[in-house]
Amino acid sequence: MGEFEELYRKHVDAVFRYSLHCVGRREIAEEITGDAFLALYRNLDRIGEAQLPAWLFTVAKNRATDYWRHCAVEERYAGMATEAATPDDPAVGSWLFQNKALKPIHRVCLVLRYVYGMGRSEIAQHTGLSDNQIKSCLQYARQLLRKQLGVGSE
Amino acid sequence: MEERAKDFEPDEERFLKEFGAPLAAARAGCPPPETLLAARAGVLPEERGAGVVAHIASCPSCQALSEDLADEELSKLTARERDRIRGRVLAEAGVRRAAGWRWFWRPVPVTAMVALAVAAGAWIYVSRPTGPAGRTQVAVARLPEVLRLEKPAVKLPVAAALIWRGEGAPAQEEFLKGFGAALDPYRAGDYREAATRLEGLARKYPKAAETHFYLGVSRLFLERDEEATTALEEAKRLAEGALAQDAAWYLGIASVRAGRVEQGTAELRGLCARAGEYQVRACAALKELGR
Numbered sequence: 001m002g003e004f005e006e007l008y009r010k011h012v013d014a015v016f017r018y019s020l021h022c023v024g025r026r027e028i029a030e031e032i033t034g035d036a037f038l039a040l041y042r043n044l045d046r047i048g049e050a051q052l053p054a055w056l057f058t059v060a061k062n063r064a065t066d067y068w069r070h071c072a073v074e075e076r077y078a079g080m081a082t083e084a085a086t087p088d089d090p091a092v093g094s095w096l097f098q099n100k101a102l103k104p105i106h107r108v109c110l111v112l113r114y115v116y117g118m119g120r121s122e123i124a125q126h127t128g129l130s131d132n133q134i135k136s137c138l139q140y141a142r143q144l145l146r147k148q149l150g151v152g153s154e
Numbered sequence: 155m156e157e158r159a160k161d162f163e164p165d166e167e168r169f170l171k172e173f174g175a176p177l178a179a180a181r182a183g184c185p186p187p188e189t190l191l192a193a194r195a196g197v198l199p200e201e202r203g204a205g206v207v208a209h210i211a212s213c214p215s216c217q218a219l220s221e222d223l224a225d226e227e228l229s230k231l232t233a234r235e236r237d238r239i240r241g242r243v244l245a246e247a248g249v250r251r252a253a254g255w256r257w258f259w260r261p262v263p264v265t266a267m268v269a270l271a272v273a274a275g276a277w278i279y280v281s282r283p284t285g286p287a288g289r290t291q292v293a294v295a296r297l298p299e300v301l302r303l304e305k306p307a308v309k310l311p312v313a314a315a316l317i318w319r320g321e322g323a324p325a326q327e328e329f330l331k332g333f334g335a336a337l338d339p340y341r342a343g344d345y346r347e348a349a350t351r352l353e354g355l356a357r358k359y360p361k362a363a364e365t366h367f368y369l370g371v372s373r374l375f376l377e378r379d380e381e382a383t384t385a386l387e388e389a390k391r392l393a394e395g396a397l398a399q400d401a402a403w404y405l406g407i408a409s410v411r412a413g414r415v416e417q418g419t420a421e422l423r424g425l426c427a428r429a430g431e432y433q434v435r436a437c438a439a440l441k442e443l444g445r
Contacts, residue, residue, distance in 0.1 A: 008240060008243075012231065012236055012239065012240075013230075013231050013236075016229075016231040016235065016236075016239070017226075017229045017230075017231070018195075020191075020229050021191050021194065021195050021224055021229065022191070022192060022195040022197045023188060023191070023192065023197075024187055024188025024189070024190075024191040024192060024223065025188055026235070030235055030238065030239055033239050034239045034242045034243050035307075037239065037240075037243045038242075038243045038246055038247060038307070039431045041243060041247045042247065042304075042435075043431075043434050043435070046434045046435075046438070047434075058429070059431060061195075061197060062395075062396060062430065062431075063396060064192070064195070064197040065197045065199075065395065066394075066395035066396040066397070067197075068192055068197055068198050068199060068202075069199050069394065069395055070394075070395075091176075092173060092176035092177060092179075092180055093176070093179070093180035093215060096177065096180055096215065097180075097214055097215045097218040097219075098218075104221070104222035104223075104225040104227070104228065105222075105225065105227055105228060107218070107219070107222050108187075108219070108222045108223060108225075108228060110177075111177075111181065111187070111219060112187065113166075114166075114169070114170060114173070114174060114177050114178075115177050115178055115180070115181045116181075116186065116187070119161050120161060126187065126188075126223075126228075127228045128228065128229075128230060128232055128235075129228075138166070142165070142166075142169050145169075145173060146169075146172070149173075
């Protein structure tokens with residue numbers, strides 16, 4: 001049991017990060033990470049430490065592949081365009097994706113909120129940020145966009 | 155913009171009037187964020203993955219967003235999540251451990267009494283005439299330790315990855331409701347009630363692999379091994395991916411317990427030959443079975 005705890009402490013962050021990069025949703029990444037460690041627990045006497053964390057990544061990847069195979073999201077976006085659409089307003093598009101003052105955390109919040117229309121709790125599921133952090137990121141991004149594109153409503 | 159959130163504040167409403175349309179246009183035709191990540195990780199099904207990868211290659215905004223989403227700051231595991239994962243793993247693994255330890259720590263006189271009872275039971279089985287009814291018991295007595303029955307976790311909430319075929323959304327909703335209700339007794343260990351509910355559900359929705367799978371497992375816990383075999387065969391036939399492997403593993407156990415050792419070993423050979431969660435255990439079980 002002590003050995004498992006040690007392995008869990010050592011590898012859980014990396015396995016979660018990998019799972020999150022496979023599925024993009026924290027609650028699902030959490031479940032997949034749990035599945036991987038449960039499988040490890042059950043095979044503890046047969047898996048050498050040298051096989052870790054690669055063995056855990058393989059379990060996580062298999063679970064993620066299975067998830068995507070059956071995911072409803074996949075159906076929603078069936079037949080989507082494979083070529084990028086041209087933005088109506090290139091200024092906003094290029095500002096959004098080339099602006100150095102906008103950090104990844106701000107851009108992700110901005111896109112999830114104002115492009116995908118997500119609620120703040122849903123953004124939290126994607127990003128792991130608190131409600132206050134999300135509010136603050138959104139406020140900063142809005143102010144920056146208004147200031148730099150010359151529209152001032154605030 | 156897609157379906158809008160309901161918690162926009164006044165300033166956000168103003169912002170959307172000013173920039174909502176151009177922002178949405180900047181992402182028009184683009185895959186959703188989680189799909190971008192999955193394409194980067196190479197876990198999308200091939201037929202979809204190729205399209206998304208091609209899209210990302212031609213779309214600067216998707217390239218930027220997928221890099222943002224993979225940013226380390228947004229991928230950190232929180233202490234709460236770490237504790238929750240650990241708690242779930244230990245809770246699901248703990249059932250087996252508790253059962254094992256309970257026997258280990260029994261006082262010697264109790265152990266001796268149990269040993270005597272087991273010996274008497276074994277003598278009764280050996281003394282019974284052979285035949286279809288006795289076959290199961292002989293098989294159970296020889297069941298390899300590695301094939302010991304463990305309760306599989308309910309996978310549905312993991313990924314909302316219910317395998318569903320050929321029905322519309324309302325039927326799916328209805329099915330999910332019934333499936334959830336059937337799994338409540340399963341989770342609580344009331345396999346008799348779980349089996350009854352799952353049998354009804356399997357008749358109504360014969361294409362849902364999960365129903366057959368949990369029905370098969372419930373029957374295994376009820377020691378209805380022959381019936382478990384039937385349900386698990388159906389689950390294996392319908393399932394794909396990890397669930398197909400789960401079904402094959404439990405079908406292997408059910409078959410060996412039901413005395414169909416050849417069928418059981420065939421399932422185990424399939425699992426042993428393929429990389430996956432059950433590979434090591436399946437190979438070990440074959441060894442113990444002398445196959």
